[in-house]
Each structure stands twice: as structure tokens, then as C-alpha cells.
Amino acid sequence: MQNQDIAEILVPEDQLTARVQELADEISLSYGEQRPLLIAVLKGSVMFLADLMRSLSVPHAIDFMAVSSYGAATESSGVVRILKDLDDPIAGQHVLIVEDIIDSGNTLHYLRGLLLARNPASLRIVSLLSKPSRREVDVPVDWIGFEIPDKFVVGYGLDFDELYRDLPFIGVLKEELYAEN
Ligand code: IMP
Numbered sequence: 001m002q003n004q005d006i007a008e009i010l011v012p013e014d015q016l017t018a019r020v021q022e023l024a025d026e027i028s029l030s031y032g033e034q035r036p037l038l039i040a041v042l043k044g045s046v047m048f049l050a051d052l053m054r055s056l057s058v059p060h061a062i063d064f065m066a067v068s069s070y071g072a073a074t075e076s077s078g079v080v081r082i083l084k085d086l087d088d089p090i091a092g093q094h095v096l097i098v099e100d101i102i103d104s105g106n107t108l109h110y111l112r113g114l115l116l117a118r119n120p121a122s123l124r125i126v127s128l129l130s131k132p133s134r135r136e137v138d139v140p141v142d143w144i145g146f147e148i149p150d151k152f153v154v155g156y157g158l159d160f161d162e163l164y165r166d167l168p169f170i171g172v173l174k175e176e177l178y179a180e181n
Pocket residue numbers: 044069070076099100101102103104105106107108151152153154158159160
């Protein structure tokens with residue numbers, strides 16, 4: 001564990017569990033008889049996906065996509081690059097993008113456009129976290145788990161330089177660990 005690097009716990013484990021179940025209930029209800037295809041954006045959304053899947057009451061399929069991330073930086077460049085594409089076409093499918101966090105909105109804006117061009121039957125988005133004060137582009141997000149302040153967070157899948165993904169809560173990373181000097 002790397003708890004000594006955490007300044008503050010923003011969302012404890014029990015709140016994550018409860019909120020993911022709530023989201024799953026709403027999502028299950030809204031799809032009804034449809035069978036959604038959950039597209040998780042690697043790697044940050046894997047924990048959220050795994051918990052969400054187990055709480056959904058509708059049958060669903062999953063696929064993965066990887067796009068360029070910040071690497072060791074904590075600011076979005078606005079440039080998005082596909083590192084791994086989906087295994088299969090999505091035409092005619094009810095797609096649900098599963099994302100860990102929406103920050104500037106650049107990643108989801110790009111992904112949404114890319115996937116819409118492939119003619120899914122529908123396209124919706126669920127993001128566990130959102131930093132509304134950081135938004136640069138408007139993206140229609142159907143479900144948001146938690147709105148959080150403009151702080152760099154790690155845990156529950158989210159990383160800094162590939163670390164801290166295993167923490168069971170969402171925590172704020174101590175600033176001295178990523179501040180440039
Ligand atoms: P956006 O394109 O600026 O909306 O950024 C979205 C992506 O940036 C997310 O999918 C994360 O991978 C990453 N990201 C944004 N904010 C944070 C954070 O606070 N902690 C960890 N990763 C973040």
C-alpha cells in the first residue's frame with residue numbers, strides 16, 4: 001500500500017460500493033430488454049467496470065479500448081491517440097462507454113465522435129468521477145458517480161505514473177509527489 005502518499009481520502013470504499021450499485025440499478029433499468037455493450041477505457045476504468053458488471057441485472061457484453069493518457073504528467077494535452085481499438089464492430093449495438101473520470105472532456109469528446117461514426121444503435125456514457133470545473137469541451141454524460149473538486153486523484157483504478165491503481169478508495173495525491181520543480 002502507498003497510503004502515506006495520500007493527502008486526503010475523497011471517496012471511501014463504502015461510498016464507492018454504494019454508488020456503483022445505484023448506478024448499476026439505474027443503468028439496468030434504462031436498458032430494459034436491450035443488451036448493452038460496455039466499452040471500458042483502459043486502464044483507469046477496470047475496477048469500476050468489474051464492480052459495475054457484477055451489479056448490473058441486464059445481460060451485457062464488454063470490450064476494451066485504450067487511448068493515449070497523460071503518462072507521468074497530470075495535465076491533458078488535448079491530443080488523443082488510439083493505442084488499442086475494439087475487437088469487433090459496434091454497428092447496431094447499444095454502446096455504453098465506461099470511463100473512470102472526465103476532466104477536460106477531451107478524451108470522451110474524441111471517443112464519442114469516433115464511436116458514433118461507427119453507427120451504434122445508441123451511445124451512452126457513464127463516468128465514475130467528474131471534475132466539472134476543469135471542463136474544456138462539453139460532453140453529454142448520462143451517468144456520473146461523483147463530482148469532485150479540481151484535485152489530482154488516484155486509487156480505484158486511477159493512477160499517477162502507473163501507481164496507486166490498487167488503492168480501494170479515491171484519494172488525493174500529495175502535491176509534492178507530482179509538483180514540477
Ligand atoms: P480528459 O481528457 O481531460 O477528460 O481526461 C480524461 C483522462 O485523464 C481520464 O480518463 C484519466 O485517465 C486522466 N485523468 C484526469 N484526471 C485525473 C486524475 O485526477 N487522476 C488520474 N487520472 C486523471
